[in-house]
Amino acid sequence: MSLTLAAQINSVMxxxxxxxAFGLLVQRxxxxxxxxxxxxxxxxxxxxxxxxxxxxxxxxxxxxLLTLTLKVIVLPYILxxxxxxxxxxxxxxxxxxxxxxxxxxxxxxxxxxxxxxxITQLSTLMTRATLAVALATVMLGLxxxxxxxxxxxxxxxxxxxxxxxxxxxxxxxxxxxxxxELGVALDLLIAAFIFGIFFFHISTTFDSLDVDxxxxxxxxx
Amino acid sequence: xxxxxxxILLPMAGAMAAxxxxxxxxxxxxxxxxxSLHLGLVVAVCIVSPPPSPGGWIGLxxxxxxxxxxxxxxxTACAFYAVNxxxxxxxxxxxxxxMGMLVCLAAMSLSAVAxxxxxxxxxxxxxxxxxxxxxxxxxNARSIEATWKYMLICSVGIALALLGIFFLAYSxxxxxxxxxxxxxxxxxxxxxxPTVWLNAAFCFMLVGYGAKMGLAPMHTWKPDAYGEAxxxxxxxxxxxxxxxxxxxLIRIYQICMASGDVQFYRAMLVGLGLxxxxxxxxxxxxxxxxxxxxxxxxxxxxGLFTLALGLGGKALYGAMLHLVGNGLxxxxxxxAAGNIHRAFAxxxxxxxxxxxxxxPWSGALFLFGLFAMTGSPPFITFSSEYSFFSAAFSEGRPxxxxxxxxxxxxxxxxxxxxxxxVVFGDPPKNRERTRYGDTPLLVVPPLxxxxxxxxxxxxxxxxxxxxMNAAAALLEVVR
Numbered sequence: 009m010s011l012t013l014a015a016q017i018n019s020v021m022x023x024x025x026x027x028x029a030f031g032l033l034v035q036r037x038x039x040x041x042x043x044x045x046x047x048x049x050x051x052x053x054x055x056x057x058x059x060x061x062x063x064x065x066x067x068x069x070x071x072x073l074l075t076l077t078l079k080v081i082v083l084p085y086i087l088x089x090x091x092x093x094x095x096x097x098x099x100x101x102x103x104x105x106x107x108x109x110x111x112x113x114x115x116x117x118x119x120x121x122x123x124x125x126x127i128t129q130l131s132t133l134m135t136r137a138t139l140a141v142a143l144a145t146v147m148l149g150l151x152x153x154x155x156x157x158x159x160x161x162x163x164x165x166x167x168x169x170x171x172x173x174x175x176x177x178x179x180x181x182x183x184x185x186x187x188x189e190l191g192v193a194l195d196l197l198i199a200a201f202i203f204g205i206f207f208f209h210i211s212t213t214f215d216s217l218d219v220d221x222x223x224x225x226x227x228x229x
Numbered sequence: 230x231x232x233x234x235x236x237i238l239l240p241m242a243g244a245m246a247a248x249x250x251x252x253x254x255x256x257x258x259x260x261x262x263x264x265s266l267h268l269g270l271v272v273a274v275c276i277v278s279p280p281p282s283p284g285g286w287i288g289l290x291x292x293x294x295x296x297x298x299x300x301x302x303x304x305t306a307c308a309f310y311a312v313n314x315x316x317x318x319x320x321x322x323x324x325x326x327x328m329g330m331l332v333c334l335a336a337m338s339l340s341a342v343a344x345x346x347x348x349x350x351x352x353x354x355x356x357x358x359x360x361x362x363x364x365x366x367x368x369n370a371r372s373i374e375a376t377w378k379y380m381l382i383c384s385v386g387i388a389l390a391l392l393g394i395f396f397l398a399y400s401x402x403x404x405x406x407x408x409x410x411x412x413x414x415x416x417x418x419x420x421x422x423p424t425v426w427l428n429a430a431f432c433f434m435l436v437g438y439g440a441k442m443g444l445a446p447m448h449t450w451k452p453d454a455y456g457e458a459x460x461x462x463x464x465x466x467x468x469x470x471x472x473x474x475x476x477x478l479i480r481i482y483q484i485c486m487a488s489g490d491v492q493f494y495r496a497m498l499v500g501l502g503l504x505x506x507x508x509x510x511x512x513x514x515x516x517x518x519x520x521x522x523x524x525x526x527x528x529x530x531x532g533l534f535t536l537a538l539g540l541g542g543k544a545l546y547g548a549m550l551h552l553v554g555n556g557l558x559x560x561x562x563x564x565a566a567g568n569i570h571r572a573f574a575x576x577x578x579x580x581x582x583x584x585x586x587x588x589p590w591s592g593a594l595f596l597f598g599l600f601a602m603t604g605s606p607p608f609i610t611f612s613s614e615y616s617f618f619s620a621a622f623s624e625g626r627p628x629x630x631x632x633x634x635x636x637x638x639x640x641x642x643x644x645x646x647x648x649x650x651v652v653f654g655d656p657p658k659n660r661e662r663t664r665y666g667d668t669p670l671l672v673v674p675p676l677x678x679x680x681x682x683x684x685x686x687x688x689x690x691x692x693x694x695x696x697m698n699a700a701a702a703l704l705e706v707v708r
Contacts, residue, residue, distance in 0.1 A: 126425060139399070146392060153385065162381065169388055176395045185410075188347035192391075195354050199384060202361050206377060213370045222374035225453040227512065227521075 014062045021055035022141040025175060026117070029148040032168050033113050034106050038096055038160060042084050045164055048171050049079030055138075056178050067186045068178065074193050075174065083167060083200055087160065090204055094211050096160065104155050113148055120144040138179040145172030159210055159217040163203050170196060232270070232279050233287055236297070236338045239267055244331035248324065256327055257315045263331060264301070264308035267338075271301040275696075285411050286345040291699035293341040295549060296476055299556045300337055302681065303468045304330075306674035307461045310564050313670035314461055317571060325362045330465065332359040340473050346394050346410040349480060350387070353441065353473050357383045360470060363462040364454050375457035378450040383441055390437025390477065393430045397484070400426030412480055416707070419487035427488055434481045435497060441474030442531040443524075444501055445508035452512075455524035456576070460567020463520065467527045467563060468556035475534050475552070479704065482538050487707040491541075498539030503632055505532030510636040513643030519569070520576045522647050523562055526602060529640050530555045533617060536633070538704070540620045546701040547616030553685065554601070554609035557678045561598040564675040565591050569651060571665040578647050582654030590667040592652045594675050599648045601682045603641045609686040 028048040035041050053075040060068025104112070120143040149169025153162050177189075207217060214221040243263030250256045274289060275298060281288030289297075311330070315323045333356050340352035357380070365376040397415065398408045400422045409415060419427070440447035455463045485494045509529035516522040530551070537548035566576070568591035573581035584592030604614035614637070621630035685693070 123429070143392075146388075150385065153381070159377075166381070166384060166388075169385070173388055173391055173395075176392060185345075185347060188345075188351060191348075191351040192354075195351065195358060198358050199380075202358060202380065206365075206373065206380075209365075209368075209373055210377070213373055219377070222370075222377060224371055225374055225378075225456065227452075227516075 014058050018055055018058050019137055021051045021058070022138040022175075024051045025055070025145055025171070026141050026148075029145045029168060029172075030110070030113060032164065033109055033148055033152050033155075038091055038158075039088075041161065041164055042087055042091070045087075045168060046080050046084040048168060049075060049084075052171055052175055053080060055175070059178050067189075070186065071174075071178070071189055074189065078193055078197065079167070079171065082197070086200055086204055087164070090207055091160065094207060094217070096217065109151065109155055113151060116147040116151060117144040120147060139176065142172050142176035142179050145169075145175060148172075157218055157220050159207055159219055162219065163200075167196075167200070230279055230282050230287070232274050232277060233282075233289060233342050236267070236270055236274065236342065237335045239263065239270060240331045240335035240338065244328045244335070247327035247331060253319060253323060254316070256323060257312045260308035260311050260327055260330065261305070264305040264334075267334065268301045268305045271297045281344065285413060286348055287342050288344045289342050290344075290703060291696055292476070292479060292549075292703055295552060295696055295700050296341045296472060297338065299472070299553045300334075300341065300469055303464065303556055303560045303678070304334055306560055306564070306678050307464050309670055310567075310674040311461050313668055314459065314567065314571075317665065318459075321366065321368075326366055326462075329359045329363050330462075333363075333465065333469070337469050337473055340476055344412045346397065346412065346415075346480065349477060350391055350394060353390075353438075353477055354384075354387050356470050356473050357387060357441065360462070360466065364458045364466075366459050366462065367457065372457040375450075375453035379454040382447065382450040386437045386440025386447060388437070389440075390434045393433030393437060393481070396426055396430035396433060397422075397481075400430065412483065415484045416487040419484050419707075420489050422488060424488075424490065427485065428493060431481055431485055431494055432497070435478065435501065438474045438477035438481075439501065439535075442471050442478065442534075443474075443528050444531055444535060445505040445528060448505070448508070448528045451528060452521040452524040455527065456518060456521040460520075460563045460565075460570060463523065463566070464560045464563035467523065467559040471527060471531055472552065472556055475531065478535070478538070483703065486704065491706055495539045495541065498535050499626075499629060500539075502532045502534070502536030502539055503629065503636075505529065505535065506633065506636045506640075510639040510643065513640045514646070516643065516647050517578050518576050519578060519581070519647055519651055520563075520566055522644060523559070523566060526562075526640070526644060527559065529636075530559075530602075533614070536629075537617055537620070540617065540624060540626070540629070541704075541706070542620050542624055543616050544620035545704045546697060547613040547620065548704075549697040549700045550609055550616070551613035554613055554682055557682045558598060558601040558608070558610060560678045561594055561675045561682070562602060564671075564678075565594040565598055568665070568667065568671055569595060572663055573660075574663050578650050578654075580657060580660070582650055583656035584652050587656055588665065588667045590672040590676075594672065594679060595648060596652045597679055598675070599644055601679060603644060604637070607686045608682050609689075610682070611686060 028044050031044045053072045056068055056072040121140045124140040146169050149165050152165030156162055211217050243259055247256055247259045275294045336352045336355035340349055343349040343352055361376055361380050364379055365372050401408050401418050403423050404421045406418055443451040506529050509525045512525045534548055537544040569581055569584050570576045572588045575581050601608040604610040618630055
């Protein structure tokens with residue numbers, strides 16, 4: 009495999025990650041959201057492995073394997089089990105309508121490219137073109153958390169944001185040191201468990217996972 | 230090196246013990262035992278000053294020492310308090326609470342000694358996670374809401390801080406340097422790093438760690454979490470976790486100060502700090518819930534820290550004083566507030582009135598805690614807040630100084646309007662008496678904290694004074 013080919017595949021993966029991020033933004037059905045999230049994790053894992061192969065940084069292979077287990081298998085499975093147990097079918101309405109969300113999302117992508125433009129010319133890394141995508145994925149995850157009113161969707165948004173962060177790590181520095189990466193993965197897993205436990209408590213206390221129900225704590229009551 | 234590792238391993242071992250002990254009444258004793266050992270260890274480490282680890286990942290500088298001392302003293306007070314508090318709350322299982330507190334202590338200790346930005350981030354993220362079950366200790370609809378907000382805002386915030394860390398790594402790549410996330414390395418790199426990228430990294434980390442500290446406008450989780458969590462958890466959130474966020478900010482600040490041109494960073498910090506103080510002051514007036522009041526007071530003081538970093542000069546020494554003063558005074562107030570909440574089964578100033586007659590010790594502690602918090606002499610916070618004013622005026626920023634004075638006055642009046650009826654008012658008639666009574670274990674820990682804040686304000690021991698000066702020197706602009 010020649011270097012340029014690897015770089016091209018990597019760019020395709022970046023494009024696919026961005027595409028799935030948009031998919032997550034507009035998809036209303038919760039199971040489809042989970043599938044999209046798992047695909048995003050898969051593209052991330054392939055991209056990390058390619059960068060690892062080209063640069064010879066072997067710890068990236070472990071990182072890629074970690075992404076595969078955590079983001080493609082374990083987390084979607086946990087969420088799937090929760091959705092099944094809590095009998096969630098369809099998501100409730102989003103706060104902002106979908107075409108509008110798309111437009112804001114496109115705006116965010118353009119902003120990310122604009123922000124990273126000065127350095128992509130300076131950098132010599134093969135991954136330089138993907139930094140804008142990583143930043144855009146983070147922002148789209150954030151947008152998803154803001155526009156969705158359902159507890160599970162908010163968490164999927166948060167996990168998509170983390171995908172963007174991992175992507176940024178590979179494109180910025182060819183990955184973090186192993187210890188830190190393992191720690192981040194562990195923290196993510198624990199966070200997912202805590203959020204999962206909270207889904208149960210929220211749905212039994214409020215009879216729904218609509219976060220708008222949680223509005224008791226205000227000033228002056 | 231092994232001493233510093235022990236600082237983290239000891240609380241972990243304590244957490245393991247708490248997990249293994251089956252009895253709900255015996256388990257809380259693990260907390261004071263571990264905390265006392267940890268405090269002893271911290272003092273030993275501060276005297277020995279162990280050299281950094283070979284890779285430079287773990288090291289102990291003056292800032293870390295000061296942070297560890299404050300943390301360990303506060304935690305020990307909370308731990309002794311917890312024994313009696315949990316006796317009142319026998320209806321709840323306390324296994325998760327005891328474990329979570331100890332794991333959190335380990336993570337906070339790690340953040341104090343971490344000199345690798347990735348490791349520091351990891352430690353801070355862990356503190357967020359292991360505090361979540363504690364905020365949820367009461368298991369009701371209100372505490373779910375509070376915990377959900379806390380988890381979401383802090384997790385997203387800290388994720389943004391991680392992005393900032395990557396930007397930092399990227400900036401060193403752009404400058405043609407070997408990428409590194411070690412603090413000392415980055416400080417030597419700083420003058421060569423491209424300004425745009427350093428600025429971007431700083432902004433992301435300011436927002437990220439600012440959310441963890443609870444700076445306005447990222448503070449919205451704070452009144453809810455502090456209001457719904459038990460008093461001792463509130464004390465740890467305000468005097469431990471918030472300081473962890475501040476430590477994260479301090480580390481990036483140190484790098485920025487080494488970069489040469491510091492105008493941008495200073496302006497951002499002063500702006501955000503003043504904004505937080507002003508927002509907190511507004512919400513402190515007419516606050517009926519005294520635990521939420523304490524949360525806004527915490528927002529105010531985090532704003533003061535940020536402002537102090539922005540002002541520089543004398544304010545840096547003040548910030549280090551304030552790190553100790555604010556943390557311990559918050560401990561006094563939250564522990565006393567926990568007692569008052571128990572005594573009246575309410576945290577509303579309309580119901581919880583006249584603590585002096587109902588629980589005189591807790592009432593007195595709450596009153597003096599207010600003075601310690603708002604910077605009245607002789608407390609240590611007086612000297613620190615004075616240094617902020619003097620820095621603002623002597624550095625030729627009278628507008629900043631005036632705004633600060635107005636906000637602090639409003640905040641003081643607002644807090645007094647809530648605290649005074651709670652302490653001196655007439656106890657409500659026709660209300661069922663709770664079985665709460667002031668006991669030594671519930672009163673002595675906050676009293677000790679109050680005495681430390683008071684005595685240190687009058688006479689600061691030599692070694693501590695030198696430590697604070699050394700810590701402030703680490704924050705100076707590198708020339």
